[in-house]
Amino acid sequence: MNPVSLAPSDLALASSLVVLDAAISIAFGLRLHRPLLVASARMVVQLLLVGLVLRVVFRSGSAALTLAIAVLMIVAAAREVAVRPKQRLAGAGNYRIAGVVVAAASLATVLLALMTAIRPTPWHDPRYAIPLMGIVLGSVLNSASLALDSFLGDVVASRNKVEARLALGAPLREALAPSMREAVRKGLIPVINQMSAAGIITLPGIMTGQLLAGMDPLRAVEYQILLLFLLAGSSGLAAGGVVWLASRSVGDRRERLRLDRLAGR
Amino acid sequence: METSPFEPAGDAAQTPRLAVRQLQSAHAGPVTLALGRGECVAIVGESGSGKSVLLRMIADLIPNDGSVLLDGAARETWPAPAWRAMVVYQAAEPAWWEASAAQHLAPAGLAAAEALARELKLRPGALQADLALMSTGERQRLALIRSLAGRPRVLLLDEPASALDAASSAALEAVLRAEMEQGLAILIVTHSEQQAARLGRRRLRMAHGRLEPA
Numbered sequence: 276m277n278p279v280s281l282a283p284s285d286l287a288l289a290s291s292l293v294v295l296d297a298a299i300s301i302a303f304g305l306r307l308h309r310p311l312l313v314a315s316a317r318m319v320v321q322l323l324l325v326g327l328v329l330r331v332v333f334r335s336g337s338a339a340l341t342l343a344i345a346v347l348m349i350v351a352a353a354r355e356v357a358v359r360p361k362q363r364l365a366g367a368g369n370y371r372i373a374g375v376v377v378a379a380a381s382l383a384t385v386l387l388a389l390m391t392a393i394r395p396t397p398w399h400d401p402r403y404a405i406p407l408m409g410i411v412l413g414s415v416l417n418s419a420s421l422a423l424d425s426f427l428g429d430v431v432a433s434r435n436k437v438e439a440r441l442a443l444g445a446p447l448r449e450a451l452a453p454s455m456r457e458a459v460r461k462g463l464i465p466v467i468n469q470m471s472a473a474g475i476i477t478l479p480g481i482m483t484g485q486l487l488a489g490m491d492p493l494r495a496v497e498y499q500i501l502l503l504f505l506l507a508g509s510s511g512l513a514a515g516g517v518v519w520l521a522s523r524s525v526g527d528r529r530e531r532l533r534l535d536r537l538a539g540r
Numbered sequence: 541m542e543t544s545p546f547e548p549a550g551d552a553a554q555t556p557r558l559a560v561r562q563l564q565s566a567h568a569g570p571v572t573l574a575l576g577r578g579e580c581v582a583i584v585g586e587s588g589s590g591k592s593v594l595l596r597m598i599a600d601l602i603p604n605d606g607s608v609l610l611d612g613a614a615r616e617t618w619p620a621p622a623w624r625a626m627v628v629y630q631a632a633e634p635a636w637w638e639a640s641a642a643q644h645l646a647p648a649g650l651a652a653a654e655a656l657a658r659e660l661k662l663r664p665g666a667l668q669a670d671l672a673l674m675s676t677g678e679r680q681r682l683a684l685i686r687s688l689a690g691r692p693r694v695l696l697l698d699e700p701a702s703a704l705d706a707a708s709s710a711a712l713e714a715v716l717r718a719e720m721e722q723g724l725a726i727l728i729v730t731h732s733e734q735q736a737a738r739l740g741r742r743r744l745r746m747a748h749g750r751l752e753p754a
Binding site: 405414433435436438439440442443444445446447453529530531532533 | 601602603622625628629635686692718
């Protein structure tokens with residue numbers, strides 16, 4: 276397998292496309308040229324930094340360093356999940372739920388893949404563990420934030436229905452069930468889309484990368500199938516996990532709906 | 541013996557159906573009150589005086605302190621859902637989560653519900669009709685059918701007839717009186733002094749979260 280090497284001049288040529296975008300923005304008065312150029316510059320700097328860090332980590336092969344980077348990635352993803360919903364649980368509830376679920380869902384699936392399907396030596400080889408963690412976290416982030424936002428928003432919007440069920444003697448779990456089901460469903464839509472579009476509407480990123488790097492298409496496809504299964508599993512765990520924990524947070528021992536536990540209400 | 545407006549008249553030794561002792565939250569109370577079997581107590585008072593809060597506290601739908609007893613047994617004896625099935629709270633604007641009223645009821649209770657719908661002067665087929673297309677008054681009467689379907693021992697009614705004309709109101713009161721004869725105790729919040737007088741032998745007024753004789 277011989278990856279195609281890119282020369283700096285190749286990247287410079289590609290970057291002229293961004294300059295073209297900027298020119299269009301100026302010509303049509305879109306005022307997008309500044310944000311566009313800032314975002315491009317930011318992307319280049321961020322990726323170069325990541326490349327440098329990963330090069331160091333890959334060379335060292337240190338388990339502690341790999342773990343530190345994985346934890347950093349989990350914390351960043353959990354923060355995004357926590358701040359995305361419009362409704363916030365009091366006492367940093369969103370952060371607690373997001374932290375627990377993002378860590379559990381991503382670690383469980385990545386460890387499963389490393390121990391069974393991929394089996395690098397050592398099993399924590401950063402060349403495998405870190406990219407896997409990254410792609411799984413992206414999926415977990417999507418599912419968990421959509422599910423949490425949907426659940427909390429739906430419970431607030433349908434509080435009268437939930438209370439009407441409770442008032443007639445329904446257990447809290449039953450009264451919240453429609454909101455819980457809807458939230459998990461919303462959380463799983465992205466990964467279902469991703470799987471049904473794979474190969475026909477889009478060539479998934481990982482597979483594209485491997486094909487460009489010269490891998491045999493069928494082997495690249497095998498990898499992609501494995502990854503999509505991992506993403507489906509982690510998304511399900513994440514969506515189910517945040518909704519289950521959030522449903523416990525909006526109730527109490529006497530099975531009341533406690534929307535007073537949402538911050539700022 | 542002097543009679544208290546907060547206690548049922550009659551045999552003092554008899555255990556009240558519902559006994560409320562020093563019930564309070566940040567928004568209302570403390571309230572002490574008892575209802576006998578088959579008794580109806582009407583509560584009047586200005587909007588925002590805490591009438592709905594009191595009903596919701598009794599049903600244990602919002603956090604509260606104090607004790608509530610049903611036929612002499614403390615509320616905490618039962619899991620909260622079991623308590624709320626026996627002491628049913630009906631909100632002023634009842635919420636629905638299915639398309640028709642019938643879908644909110646157990647199939648076994650449908651025949652009884654149809655009979656009740658006739659007594660409440662609802663048009664035939666009202667139980668199966670689309671709730672979104674019905675009037676507020678029709679939905680209020682359907683809500684009463686839903687509340688009675690589980691055979692509660694106490695009914696906490698919040699403005700159950702606010703959108704009803706005189707004839708429908710009379711039909712609703714007749715249904716309530718028939719249930720009271722079976723032992724149902726009713727605590728009803730109403731803006732209508734006449735309805736309060738017709739239904740409740742005792743009337744109380746809520747002001748600033750406290751109950752006083754009306």
